[in-house]
Amino acid sequence: MQSTSWQTLVLTAIVVGAVSYAGLTVLESRSGALLPVPGLMWAGLAVIAVVLLQLGRSVRRLTEGEPTRMDLLRAARVAMFAKACSLCGAAFIGYFAAQVLIAWTNISAPALQGHALSSVAAGVASLVLVAVALLVEHWCSLPPDDDGEPA
Secondary structure, eight states: OOOOOHHHHHHHHHHHHHHHHHHHHHHHHHHSOOOOOOTTHHHHHHHHHHHHHHHHHHHHHHHTTOOOSOOHHHHHHHHHHHHHHHHHHHHHHHHHHHHHHHHHTTTTSHHHHHHHHHHHHHHHHHHHHHHHHHHHHHHHSOOOOOOOSOO
């Protein structure tokens, strides 16, 4: 498995942000309301980041040869979880950026101020999730073989 490239993450955030912005603009023009962003969305994303970080630390201990309860199959699952979190986190960044842009058009309204604040907090938590996921992906990579003989 290859590490997720930053280009892929940026492209994912831009595409999801553009599609979300277009969809939210249409929704707002027809109904006059935005899709709500739960106030504790950032907390859910932060919990996922902490769980991923703990799992990644176990994989790091395994790759360094230290004692751990992690086995190779679980380490592969953690690597896949990290990759999924990086891609989903990038998509969330795009979505919450679109939410902030829509709310910014009429930021003087008190309801939209809270909406924008919730969206910014969730976007920052998504950015933290992406950073943790990339770190765990790095920890899950195996060192290159040094035998010197071609396979």
